[in-house]
Amino acid sequence: MESQKDIKILIMGGTKDGIEISKRLRKMGFYTIITTKTDYGSKLAEKYSDIVISRESTDKTLKDIVKEYNISILIDATHPFAVNASKRAIDVSRECKIPYIRYERPHRRYKDAIYVRDFEEASKVALNMSKKNILYLGGIKNLKTVVKVIGKERLIARVLPTSVPEALKLLPSKNVIGMEGVFSKGLNKYILLDYNCDVLITKDSGDSGGLNEKVLGAKEANAKVIIVERPKLDYPLLFYSIEDLLECVENLIS
Secondary structure (H helix, E strand, O other): OOOHHHOEEEEEOOOHHHHHHHHHHHHOOOEEEEEEOOHHHHHHHHHHOOEEEEHHHOOOOHHHHHHHOOOOEEEEOOOOOOHHHHHHHHHHHHHHOOOEEEEOOOOOOOOOOEEEOOHHHHHHHHHHHOOOEEEEOOOHHHHHHHHHHHOOOOEEEEEOHHHHHHHOOOOOHHHEEEOOOOOOHHHHHHHHHHOOEEEEEEEOOOHHHOHHHHHHHHHHOOOEEEEEOOOOOOOOOEEOOHHHHHHHHHHHHO
16 A cells, blocks of 8 residues: 555646645645646646646646656546546546546536527527627637627627737727636626626636626626536546545545
């Protein structure tokens, strides 16, 4: 049986969830390595991991990292919509013969929200039901798809400040809001009201992604909410609770 000090655990994702998992594992005596999508994510994770690797600043593949650091367990705590990253992690764990554990943010269903499969469908539904402007909170990756369906004049997009230059290629500056963070119900409400929006498009990013505050803010602003559902993937081992995940790690090494 290996001791905690001998176990090197790779945590994919510089998300709030991934950082919390690393923090807890280190307290238990494990050696943790976090991979993040960006350099900014790496800075946030530095305090809570033994090693942080930004995928933005390295040419190493996931398999390279697993082999170089002699990883014993791979924990996938990437964003619910990072399907390709999860598929790659499952494949690498099988190739390297190490356990793969998926941490998925808990999610809930909102009875007043409209659920759709993708952002194209979300855009078509929004266009049909909106008489005012439409607030888009789905990230820069899918903005082009949404603009193509809804058009430039009635679409308001809130994106990360680092994504503003890309958003400005698709929308006029008056329709782009650059903000970072998980925002309160009140702020979401007043953005909807100030920009004269009656529909909000977002994705099922869970409570840690601020979904609850978006839904509650929209309700107070009398705006309809359209939520893009999470992609479905057949994870080998899946947990919605950090406590259960940590217990699984302990069982794997015992």
